[in-house]
Amino acid sequence: MYFIFRILPIIIMIPLAIYFYFFIKRICLCIFQNINKWHKIICALLAVVFVLPASFFSFWAVVVLHLFAFAIIMDCIFVIYKKFHMTNQIFLKVYQIGVIPILCLFLMLGYGYWNMKNVLKIHYSVTTHKTITQDYRIAFLSDLHFGNTMNKSELEKYCQDISLQKPDIVMLGGDIVDEHTTYQEMKEAFEVLGQIENQYGIYYVYGNHDQALYLNSPHFTPSQLKKSIEEHHISILLDSQVNIQDEMTIIGRQDRSLGEREDTQQLIKNVNHENFILMLDHQPVDLQKNNELHVDLQLSGHTHGGQMFPVGLITSVLGFGEMNYGYQAMSDMTVIVSSGIAGWGYPLRTGSHSEYVIVDIVKE
Numbered sequence: 158m159y160f161i162f163r164i165l166p167i168i169i170m171i172p173l174a175i176y177f178y179f180f181i182k183r184i185c186l187c188i189f190q191n192i193n194k195w196h197k198i199i200c201a202l203l204a205v206v207f208v209l210p211a212s213f214f215s216f217w218a219v220v221v222l223h224l225f226a227f228a229i230i231m232d233c234i235f236v237i238y239k240k241f242h243m244t245n246q247i248f249l250k251v252y253q254i255g256v257i258p259i260l261c262l263f264l265m266l267g268y269g270y271w272n273m274k275n276v277l278k279i280h281y282s283v284t285t286h287k288t289i290t291q292d293y294r295i296a297f298l299s300d301l302h303f304g305n306t307m308n309k310s311e312l313e314k315y316c317q318d319i320s321l322q323k324p325d326i327v328m329l330g331g332d333i334v335d336e337h338t339t340y341q342e343m344k345e346a347f348e349v350l351g352q353i354e355n356q357y358g359i360y361y362v363y364g365n366h367d368q369a370l371y372l373n374s375p376h377f378t379p380s381q382l383k384k385s386i387e388e389h390h391i392s393i394l395l396d397s398q399v400n401i402q403d404e405m406t407i408i409g410r411q412d413r414s415l416g417e418r419e420d421t422q423q424l425i426k427n428v429n430h431e432n433f434i435l436m437l438d439h440q441p442v443d444l445q446k447n448n449e450l451h452v453d454l455q456l457s458g459h460t461h462g463g464q465m466f467p468v469g470l471i472t473s474v475l476g477f478g479e480m481n482y483g484y485q486a487m488s489d490m491t492v493i494v495s496s497g498i499a500g501w502g503y504p505l506r507t508g509s510h511s512e513y514v515i516v517d518i519v520k521e
Contacts, residue, residue, distance in 0.1 A: 300497025331364025351389025
């Protein structure tokens with residue numbers, strides 16, 4: 158872990174700084190036609206200053222890595238163009254001055270910001286053979302990371318929209334707040350979420366970020382967080398369960414990042430399996446095991462659907478994690494993984510959309 162967060166960024170920065178030295182030098186050559194050693198020193202300093210702030214998971218790392226990617230693509234296009242065509246002077250100037258990679262970077266930043274703020278309503282329908290006396294509508298919201306991309310008035314708007322869907326049950330799937338959320342923002346988040354209209358309650362499980370455990374001096378304590386959640390009539394499920402109308406059992410899991418948690422088989426042992434069993438777990442894990450234990454529906458978040466391209470594609474292709482996003486019908490269980498209503502770290506999303514989820518559970 159120390160290697161990943163301390164040594165690896167330095168190893169990555171060195172070739173990035175070298176590349177951007179030549180990138181900036183090429184721009185200088187285009188502008189000044191001829192450059193001396195002082196120009197080269199300035200180019201080297203600019204490259205270092207540009208790359209140095211790009212620590213892991215920072216907004217500036219997104220800027221540096223995307224500009225690098227766009228510039229490399231443009232280099233490849235230029236090499237191919239030179240090989241098969243006489244070089245056009247206008248194209249050569251455009252290439253040398255780096256206009257296209259920089260333009261692509263700004264377009265990406267603009268799209269990423271818009272896409273993060275543009276929250277969609279995603280609707281699923283799950284049929285069940287279980288004997289339930291009514292159909293149930295569930296509103297599922299996860300990964301808000303409040304304060305990063307959404308203020309109180311914006312959250313109020315989305316909560317009003319969710320209320321208009323007339324949910325019977327509201328599920329909060331974790332990472333509603335994080336280590337960047339202030340104490341006041343934390344209180345505002347649960348004040349607003351607690352106002353979502355429903356029939357049978359609002360239920361919440363912790364994510365890996367909610368308790369701000371990644372900071373030595375967080376803005377709020379776990380006890381302050383718990384108090385704020387519960388005083389707004391939101392029930393915390395921590396390896397515990399609740400019965401709805403004696404025909405649906407909701408099981409909320411402690412997030413696996415928070416240490417030891419109860420074995421699912423023990424947790425479900427005394428559950429009436431004639432009830433519709435809904436598992437709420439921040440991370441989409443133990444899917445096959447829960448399927449074998451005849452859980453009917455699992456709701457999860459955590460992945461953000463791969464917030465920045467190509468993270469989601471890489472994790473899906475290489476099989477990191479059990480599920481990245483969407484709907485999957487297994488032999489006994491349906492899994493729904495939300496990309497989240499916002500995102501973590503920076504106000505950009507290029508690999509997926511922001512969403513809240515409406516799930517209708519209907520009798521066959």
